Amino acid sequence: MSPTARRSAPAKSRSVIPQVSWRAPQPAPVVLVSGPEEVCAERATAGIRDYLKAEDPSLEVTDVRADDYAAGTLLAVTSPSLFAEPRLVRVGGVERCSDVFLNEAVAYLSQPQEGATVILRHTGASVRGKKLLDAIRAGEGGGVEIACPAIKRDSDRYDFAAGEFSTARKRIAPTALRALVSAFSDDLTELAAACQQLVADVPGDVDDRIVERYYGGRVETSAFTVADLAIAGRYGDALIALRHALASGADPVPLVAAVALKLRTMARVAGSRESSSAAAARLGMKDWQVDRARRDLVGWSGPTLARAxxxxARADAEVKGASRDPVxxxxxxxxxxxxRAPFAA
Structure with a gap:
């Protein structure tokens, strides 16, 4: 890592305060919402607001910018009014905070105002405000921390979407969930919105047909949809999905990569007779990945998997320039x- 990268990445201090999930946020005198994932941070902030609003509908909500801050604002908006309504103060831009805000916020921790909840949003994009974060994590102000780490890997997106349905107490078929995640693999905000739409619109369980009806145009162009259909032995459907994907502008290289990823996972799991959790721990995978690979392996043998x-591998080389006809x-x-048979030209 370069010196510049080290300076831009905030060093997280050891925290002694409660760590709270963004899915089940809890109010406290001071709430630190840290990390770059805005979808989770927005959910956490909204959850705290809803919690406090349900307790007292007279809740006063104030938004403050730490990077465009006027001296005395924090104390003014947290101080009780004539009727002593509860106060929620949402502070954004703490990673770019001014010196004035930083000094006043650190001082506030020594004597938080009764009836006030202060949410401090720090994206982690810089080390600015570290003195404040260290003080909060050391327990000053009676705070809690809600971490919102980046969601980038496919497995993280899958877990995120699964959590959306689990929180809503709604069941979704694993294949439907995979198709949904693949369809919105490049935008977590859109994935979250899609999950919430299905939760709100569908009265019962969510299956493949429902996902296809709502988001079929996107699902058909997904590389993982092509891979799933081919591995399941649905030859005609796989070719149709492949042509739809290519027609919508999909790059052949990621298409091959998606197939290769699934086949590699199947090969790693093949022959294992241990429990899903034990296999996942040994292979560095998630339980659901092991379960999915075992389902995918039904009907496969060692020779057919090796052939695939x-x-x-041949297709990977050809779509990267070894052939004039990647299609x-x-x-x-x-x-x-x-x-699951040799190719007959």
Whole structure:
């Protein structure tokens, strides 16, 4: 890591205050919402507001910018009014805070105002405000921390979406969840909105047909949808999905990568007779990934899986320049995987 990168990444101090999930936020005199994932941070902030509003509808809500701060504002908006209504103060931009705000916020921790909840939003984009964060994490002000780390990996997005349905006490089929996550793999905000729409609109369980009806245009172009259909042996459907994906502008390289990822996972799990949790711990995977790979392996043998991996490796080289016809390379790969037989030219 370069010196510049080290300076821009905030060093997180050891925290002695309660760590609260953004899915179940709890109010406290001071709430530190840390980390770059805005979707989770917004949920946490909204959850605290709703909690306090349910306790007392007269809640006063004030927004303050730490990077455009007027001296005395924090004390003014947290001080009780004539009727002593509860106060919620949402402070944004703490990672860019002014010196005036930093000094007043640190001083506030020594004597938080009764009936006031102060939410401090720090994205972690800089070390600015570290003195304040260290004080909060050391227990000054009676605070809690809600961490909102970045959600970038496919497994993290899958867990995020699964949590959306679990929190709403609604069941979704694993294949439907995978299709939904794949359809919105490039935008967590859109994925969250899609999950909430299905939660609100669908009275019962969510299955593949429902996801396809709502988001079929996006799901059809997903690389993982192509991979799932081919591995399931649905040859015709896999070719149709592949052509839809290519027609919508999908790049052949990620398409092959999605197939390769699933086949590698299947190969790692193949032959394991231990429990899902034990296999996941040994392989550095999630339990659901092991369960999904085992379902995918139904109907496969060692020779057919090896043949599919070889066909995928060949296609990977061809779509990266070893062939003049990447589309043909993709179709041949799908044929070998879906039919589980050698390709007949």
């Amino acid at each position: 991996i070889q066909a995928t 043909f390379a993709l179709e041949r790969m799908i044929t070998v995987i879906a039919t």
